Amino acid sequence: MDAHALAELVTANRILAREGIVDAFGHVSIRHPGQADRYCLSRARAPECIEGADIMEFALDGTPIGPRGRKPYAERYIHGAIYEARPDVRAVVHTHSPGIIPFGVTAVPLRPLMHMCASMGTEVPIWDSRTAFGDTNLLVTSAAMGRDLAAALGQRPVALMRGHGAVVAGASLREVVFNAIYLELNANLQQRAATLGEIRFLSDGEVRAILATRSSFTFERAWEYWCQRAGQPYDERPMEGPLSKC
Amino acid sequence: MDAHALAELVTANRILAREGIVDAFGHVSIRHPGQADRYCLSRARAPECIEGADIMEFALDGTPIGPRGRKPYAERYIHGAIYEARPDVRAVVHTHSPGIIPFGVTAVPLRPLMHMCASMGTEVPIWDSRTAFGDTNLLVTSAAMGRDLAAALGQRPVALMRGHGAVVAGASLREVVFNAIYLELNANLQQRAATLGEIRFLSDGEVRAILATRSSFTFERAWEYWCQRAGQPYDERPMEGPLSKC
Amino acid sequence: MDAHALAELVTANRILAREGIVDAFGHVSIRHPGQADRYCLSRARAPECIEGADIMEFALDGTPIGPRGRKPYAERYIHGAIYEARPDVRAVVHTHSPGIIPFGVTAVPLRPLMHMCASMGTEVPIWDSRTAFGDTNLLVTSAAMGRDLAAALGQRPVALMRGHGAVVAGASLREVVFNAIYLELNANLQQRAATLGEIRFLSDGEVRAILATRSSFTFERAWEYWCQRAGQPYDERPMEGPLSKC
Amino acid sequence: MDAHALAELVTANRILAREGIVDAFGHVSIRHPGQADRYCLSRARAPECIEGADIMEFALDGTPIGPRGRKPYAERYIHGAIYEARPDVRAVVHTHSPGIIPFGVTAVPLRPLMHMCASMGTEVPIWDSRTAFGDTNLLVTSAAMGRDLAAALGQRPVALMRGHGAVVAGASLREVVFNAIYLELNANLQQRAATLGEIRFLSDGEVRAILATRSSFTFERAWEYWCQRAGQPYDERPMEGPLSKC
Numbered sequence: 001m002d003a004h005a006l007a008e009l010v011t012a013n014r015i016l017a018r019e020g021i022v023d024a025f026g027h028v029s030i031r032h033p034g035q036a037d038r039y040c041l042s043r044a045r046a047p048e049c050i051e052g053a054d055i056m057e058f059a060l061d062g063t064p065i066g067p068r069g070r071k072p073y074a075e076r077y078i079h080g081a082i083y084e085a086r087p088d089v090r091a092v093v094h095t096h097s098p099g100i101i102p103f104g105v106t107a108v109p110l111r112p113l114m115h116m117c118a119s120m121g122t123e124v125p126i127w128d129s130r131t132a133f134g135d136t137n138l139l140v141t142s143a144a145m146g147r148d149l150a151a152a153l154g155q156r157p158v159a160l161m162r163g164h165g166a167v168v169a170g171a172s173l174r175e176v177v178f179n180a181i182y183l184e185l186n187a188n189l190q191q192r193a194a195t196l197g198e199i200r201f202l203s204d205g206e207v208r209a210i211l212a213t214r215s216s217f218t219f220e221r222a223w224e225y226w227c228q229r230a231g232q233p234y235d236e237r238p239m240e241g242p243l244s245k246c
Numbered sequence: 247m248d249a250h251a252l253a254e255l256v257t258a259n260r261i262l263a264r265e266g267i268v269d270a271f272g273h274v275s276i277r278h279p280g281q282a283d284r285y286c287l288s289r290a291r292a293p294e295c296i297e298g299a300d301i302m303e304f305a306l307d308g309t310p311i312g313p314r315g316r317k318p319y320a321e322r323y324i325h326g327a328i329y330e331a332r333p334d335v336r337a338v339v340h341t342h343s344p345g346i347i348p349f350g351v352t353a354v355p356l357r358p359l360m361h362m363c364a365s366m367g368t369e370v371p372i373w374d375s376r377t378a379f380g381d382t383n384l385l386v387t388s389a390a391m392g393r394d395l396a397a398a399l400g401q402r403p404v405a406l407m408r409g410h411g412a413v414v415a416g417a418s419l420r421e422v423v424f425n426a427i428y429l430e431l432n433a434n435l436q437q438r439a440a441t442l443g444e445i446r447f448l449s450d451g452e453v454r455a456i457l458a459t460r461s462s463f464t465f466e467r468a469w470e471y472w473c474q475r476a477g478q479p480y481d482e483r484p485m486e487g488p489l490s491k492c
Numbered sequence: 493m494d495a496h497a498l499a500e501l502v503t504a505n506r507i508l509a510r511e512g513i514v515d516a517f518g519h520v521s522i523r524h525p526g527q528a529d530r531y532c533l534s535r536a537r538a539p540e541c542i543e544g545a546d547i548m549e550f551a552l553d554g555t556p557i558g559p560r561g562r563k564p565y566a567e568r569y570i571h572g573a574i575y576e577a578r579p580d581v582r583a584v585v586h587t588h589s590p591g592i593i594p595f596g597v598t599a600v601p602l603r604p605l606m607h608m609c610a611s612m613g614t615e616v617p618i619w620d621s622r623t624a625f626g627d628t629n630l631l632v633t634s635a636a637m638g639r640d641l642a643a644a645l646g647q648r649p650v651a652l653m654r655g656h657g658a659v660v661a662g663a664s665l666r667e668v669v670f671n672a673i674y675l676e677l678n679a680n681l682q683q684r685a686a687t688l689g690e691i692r693f694l695s696d697g698e699v700r701a702i703l704a705t706r707s708s709f710t711f712e713r714a715w716e717y718w719c720q721r722a723g724q725p726y727d728e729r730p731m732e733g734p735l736s737k738c
Numbered sequence: 739m740d741a742h743a744l745a746e747l748v749t750a751n752r753i754l755a756r757e758g759i760v761d762a763f764g765h766v767s768i769r770h771p772g773q774a775d776r777y778c779l780s781r782a783r784a785p786e787c788i789e790g791a792d793i794m795e796f797a798l799d800g801t802p803i804g805p806r807g808r809k810p811y812a813e814r815y816i817h818g819a820i821y822e823a824r825p826d827v828r829a830v831v832h833t834h835s836p837g838i839i840p841f842g843v844t845a846v847p848l849r850p851l852m853h854m855c856a857s858m859g860t861e862v863p864i865w866d867s868r869t870a871f872g873d874t875n876l877l878v879t880s881a882a883m884g885r886d887l888a889a890a891l892g893q894r895p896v897a898l899m900r901g902h903g904a905v906v907a908g909a910s911l912r913e914v915v916f917n918a919i920y921l922e923l924n925a926n927l928q929q930r931a932a933t934l935g936e937i938r939f940l941s942d943g944e945v946r947a948i949l950a951t952r953s954s955f956t957f958e959r960a961w962e963y964w965c966q967r968a969g970q971p972y973d974e975r976p977m978e979g980p981l982s983k984c
Contacts, residue, residue, distance in 0.1 A: 135943030205381030697873030
């Protein structure tokens with residue numbers, strides 16, 4: 001893993017912490033830039049505290065490569081299962097951000113109502129660990145649970161996890177960070193709007209138009225801003241290639 | 247463009263970011279102090295990051311004057327169209343501030359309920375890009391869209407944009423910053439009050455009395471405070487002349 | 493006015509700003525420690541920015557004593573009228589804190605539901621400038637308006653002002669700052685609790701018991717904390733004497 | 739009391755303040771590590787301001803041991819009564835955190851809806867000081883009141899106090915701090931979710947599974963993060979032994 005990718009991943013952790021998307025828990029990974037059958041993820045540590053030396057490599061089944069005594073996240077299986085099922089995915093966020101939790105435990109579907117938030121797509125599924133695994137501690141601590149979650153996600157960018165949080169998958173690190181932040185915003189806005197009355201959501205055509213026309217520059221502009229807020233250096237070079245269109 | 251105006255515009259950007267009115271997106275412009283057929287607006291950058299060298303000049307149709315390689319905001323047409331239609335307007339804010347979004351996607355009209363917020367006027371129209379332009383990415387990326395929005399705004403100080411945000415137009419930079427901040431406050435207060443029951447809004451006569459009696463000192467006092475919070479130097483001299491009365 | 497009182501008043505301004513009770517607007521005064529027919533209040537400036545040299549003296553009718561070119565608050569009449577009507581009052585806060593505004597524009601009475609908030613008393617009246625003065629800009633800019641507000645306040649510690657804010661009056665500076673902060677908290681809590689269902693408020697007997705048994709130490713302990721948060725030095729000596737019991 | 743325990747208790751105070759669980763009021767204690775019939779608690783001071791020299795020792799009946807002129811919290815009886823009734827308890831938090839207050843004054847039971855919050859257990863009782871003691875100032879200022887509260891708590895980890903706050907009891911300092919923070923989060927999430935519709939809470943089986951499988955590492959990871967946010971040094975050694983399972 002090259003120094004640039006590693007620095008970007010540390011920065012992503014700090015941004016998600018600064019923006020209130022993760023607290024002591026939650027994590028973000030990238031597919032290894034040089035080896036598609038590996039992913040990079042911090043050792044088990046709060047995102048706000050993560051440094052370069054914390055970043056580990058994993059096989060897609062969750063086996064640490066060269067752990068050097070570092071303790072991995074118990075829920076790393078989330079990441080491997082999504083990379084395994086989705087060759088288009090190069091980055092994954094797992095979050096407990098507060099605004100989205102209510103939409104995982106009630107019958108109100110989370111839907112985009114603002115243009116910045118269209119990247120969640122027109123339908124956000126809810127994965128419930130209980131359906132296939134019964135009464136558990138809700139943590140995704142096996143490849144089997146990870147794969148079940150990845151199946152619920154399907155080809156979509158976001159899945160909620162009942163009583164737990166969400167996963168966000170995308171074509172680049174900056175995209176998933178962006179999507180995780182605006183997913184939380186949309187949840188908060190939808191919550192508020194719901195108290196006022198019926199909501200006019202984005203039409204499916206609008207969501208498609210937003211996804212079809214967005215450029216990576218949108219992510220760059222936000223990334224510079226979030227770097228500044230998180231006290232992290234801003235590197236103009238994004239790490240990955242094309243944008244996801246789904 | 248003189249150094250004072252340029253510094254004021256940078257400060258306005260930083261204030262709007264500090265007060266949570268803009269995040270990585272949203273922008274604020276002034277009509278060029280010396281040339282009424284031009285306006286000044288940053289290159290495409292998050293307001294929190296903007297420096298003097300980022301400020302560009304544009305013709306009212308959105309053509310950059312001396313861009314020197316700087317990338318303009320795709321939505322600069324919002325600003326030019328309003329300056330074109332409204333000779334009284336000397337500054338424009340485009341915002342996505344969270345509190346106002348619910349009022350753009352529900353049937354509840356945003357109305358002033360507190361004296362500080364009367365500058366939004368008694369009626370706030372909602373512009374929906376879909377009415378004239380169908381399913382788009384909602385961005386105002388042409389002069390035609392900008393003019394349609396400006397027509398919806400009419401002679402008013404504020405228009406909401408469905409699923410997107412708002413525009414605020416006024417006679418001075420300090421006035422539009424003030425209005426954008428208190429617009430957001432009113433939206434948040436109205437949201438809360440709506441959960442309690444029927445709201446007694448300001449009467450039309452009260453709104454008119456507030457607009458008729460307010461002095462630029464109100465804006466100065468707030469500007470000093472916001473400069474301090476944003477870590478920007480406070481310049482006692484406001485940039486522009488008379489107050490808008492509508 | 494002695495240096496201790498002056499420093500305390502500056503600190504009170506900074507605390508109210510830091511705790512979100514005032515923004516660019518709102519003010520806090522004390523009755524002059526040595527001359528009961530005068531009060532001390534900053535020149536017209538945002539509380540966060542106020543320094544010792546900004547503190548002015550006023551006669552109870554609002555006439556500045558030795559203004560030395562300093563511009564007074566247009567609403568200083570609030571303070572003078574309350575000191576005039578209430579010999580027991582030694583400090584007054586005028587605030588626009590957001591949580592209380594909805595209770596001034598709806599029919600839901602603000603009532604204490606938590607022990608820290610009992611100092612608002614069992615009944616909080618709403619003063620509406622429109623009742624006696626018709627359509628105005630809502631500002632209390634004359635002795636007549638100030639006296640009308642003071643009459644609505646009566647012997648109570650708090651009155652809401654419709655579409656505007658509130659006044660808090662008490663026996664000491666630390667008491668009114670305390671009361672203004674916990675008034676806002678109660679409003680926020682009552683707002684939330686109201687969405688859950690019927691609220692069990694403090695009984696009148698409990699409110700009376702809290703007022704009868706509280707000691708100035710409660711205010712001291714909070715004052716030290718708020719000084720630390722506001723970056724102000726903490727002076728252990730409170731400025732005034734006995735506690736108000738109503 | 740050894741230096742390590744003392745430093746941990748100071749850090750716990752600062753964390754609770756930084757995370758908004760306590761303001762000028764609220765407190766946290768530990769059972770004395772070497773003498774099970776004593777507990778350690780700060781003198782009466784805001785948690786944000788507490789330093790090592792503020793930590794006092796008390797007998798379980800609330801008698802200060804070597805007070806050296808330091809003024810104790812009037813409500814220290816809360817702590818002694820719980821240590822007396824619950825040999826398994828090694829740390830207690832008393833909080834007024836805002837999110838939980840509405841659940842103490844309405845008929846909506848607070849219940850865990852998110853995995854991080856399961857440590858509150860499946861049932862949270864509400865202690866009302868009025869039931870046994872009538873109209874008081876609501877403060878727990880005697881051993882009799884403390885014991886009545888401890889009886890309401892029973893063998894549970896959390897009890898709400900009507901119009902006042904809550905107590906959190908657990909097997910270690912890091913556990914009670916963790917539980918107090920996630921109790922507040924759950925209250926906020928439940929409040930929001932309730933506005934959307936019927937909530938799917940964690941099942942009792944899930945709560946049991948979470949309590950049965952959690953490891954002290956969960957607390958360590960959060961503790962490091964909270965230390966960093968509070969500007970406190972992080973000591974990797976937790977102070978106490980086994981985890982509570984109830």
